[in-house]
Amino acid sequence: MILRYKVPLEMMRAANVLLGGIYTKNYYELNRGYNILMTVAKLFDDTNLRKLWKATAMDQNDDTSIFNFDPKCINWSSYLVNTHIPAAIKYANNQKAKARIA
Structure with missing residues (x-):
C-alpha cells in the first residue's frame, strides 16, 4: 500500500513545496483520506x-x-x-x- 498510495502522495508534497504551495489544500485532503483508509485497513480483522x-x-x-x-x-x-x-x-x-x- 505504501508504494501505491503513500509514495505518490509524498511526491506530490515535495512537488507542492517546489511549486510554492499551490497544491497544499489538495495534498492535505488526499493525505487525510489516506490516513482514514489506513486506519480502516488496520481495523480489518x-x-x-x-x-x-x-x-x-x-x-x-x-x-x-x-x-x-x-x-x-x-x-x-x-x-x-x-x-x-x-x-x-x-x-x-x-x-x-x-x-x-x-
Whole structure:
C-alpha cells in the first residue's frame, strides 16, 4: 500500500513545496483520506472467521468442504489495495459529484 498510495502522495508534497504551495489544500485532503483508509485497513480483522474455520475443521463434517471460507486463501493486502480502497474512493467521488449537482 505504501508504494501505491503513500509514495505518490509524498511526491506530490515535495512537488507542492517546489511549486510554492499551490497544491497544499489538495495534498492535505488526499493525505487525510489516506490516513482514514489506513486506519480502516488496520481495523480489518478476520479473527472470528479463523475461529469459526478451526471449529468447523474439528467437527470432521462435510461443512468445511461445502462452505470453503478459509481466510488463509484470501490475499487481504491485495484485496484492500486492488478492490476495497479503489471502490471506496470511487464511491466517495460519486458522492461528491452528487453533492455538487444538488
